[in-house]
Amino acid sequence: MYNFRMYVCCTVPTMFPVKAAAELSGLTPATLRAWERRHAAVVPHRDAQGRRLYDAAMVERLGHLHRLTDRGHPIRDLAALDDHALEALLEERRQTGYGDLESLPARMLDAIADYRVDTFDRDLSVAITTLPISVLVARVVAPLLREVGVRWADGRLAIAQERLVSSLLRARLLSILNQHPRENKPRVLFATLPGEPHELGLLGAALHGYEAGMPVLYLGTGLPPEELARVANRLGAAAVAISSVDPGQARPALEGLRALEAALAPGVPVWVGGANARYLAEALAIDRVRAVTDPATLGALRRGLEGRPAPRP
Incomplete structure (x- = not known):
């Protein structure tokens, strides 16, 4: 499948024919036509010869529909949703699609309590590598910091251990920002x-x-x-x-x-x-x-x- 963002960036087309729109969104042309005909998932533009053309927003919508149908949602239910609703549904799936994260912050702090720094760092590194940033922050980093506060207040975490958590988190999280600096726009x-x-x-x-x-x-x-x-x-x-x-x-x-x-x-x-x-x-x-x-x-x-x-x- 083509990389949609790269394709748009490099060739800057204004419209896509059926075949290109299907490839960019991960569908077959037959599926695209069926979704359009049976469910009005998108309403394409037409050129002077009556051929269907799809703009970038339509291609992105088709990509969202493809990902959600792959995850079990019926196209008949998705087709009636607007783009914001589709994006919200994708985000909800991302937030709930990772197993056993609720216990991870406590396990990581148990490791710090025993000064098993390598275990803490390994778990953090795996989370950073495998989770989207929104999930990483919402379900690992934020609960971890809350648990640090609770354990520090009730005496289960020493000052040195709290600072160790902060130091390891800082180093790993900064590495994300430093991986791919975006220099080409006002920052x-x-x-x-x-x-x-x-x-x-x-x-x-x-x-x-x-x-x-x-x-x-x-x-x-x-x-x-x-x-x-x-x-x-x-x-x-x-x-x-x-x-x-x-x-x-x-x-x-x-x-x-x-x-x-x-x-x-x-x-x-x-x-x-x-x-x-x-x-x-x-x-x-x-x-x-x-x-x-x-x-x-x-x-x-x-x-x-x-x-x-x-x-x-």
Whole structure:
């Protein structure tokens, strides 16, 4: 089967004939025609000679239908769904399609409690290799961090063990971002301001952004706002994403965001995540500063960036 994204990128066709549309979506021409005729799964365009033509959105829809029918969904039920519903169904299948993840974070922390670092690292590496990023973050990393907090609070996890978990997670998760840097577009900068040392939430957000197709540049923790603005302006950044988790840092973060907004080039959005996000966005009441509390919205934010002219470095 052809790689759809590569085909579109390299040849930039506006329409596909039946055979190409079928190949790109993984179907046979006969199946495509049957789905169209019996279920109106897509309604193709017609050229001057009456031949059916399919645009890129139709081909992507057909690919979604193919994957879902392979997983047991009847085409008669899928054909009536719109594209957003199909994408949601695919995401639901991804989230539930991996066995026994619920017990993995506890098993990994049991290994750390015994200082079996190789076991923890092996389980984490396998999860990173085999799981989509959204599943990895939602069902492994986030529950792992919650369990770390519980065990640290009740004395089952020592400070050294908690720091060991953070160190191993940081190294492995950063390796994902560094595998395939996207240099060809204005990048989205991920950082925290001074006084905010909590990094794993920021890393999780950066991974979600990366999975959503953002060209991510991860800068880490504790950046002075003026320096962050200088980097963003120099690179012509598409957006700046800030994490603020510690309630004790909410007021300093407010002043830091004001300084960042004043120094940042016009038109560059600032996304704020973490426990303090809503407070900070409401207190600032600045149009380009937005609270982002749901990683699922990063895909929509990326699409919003595509229609915006790139800032000048």
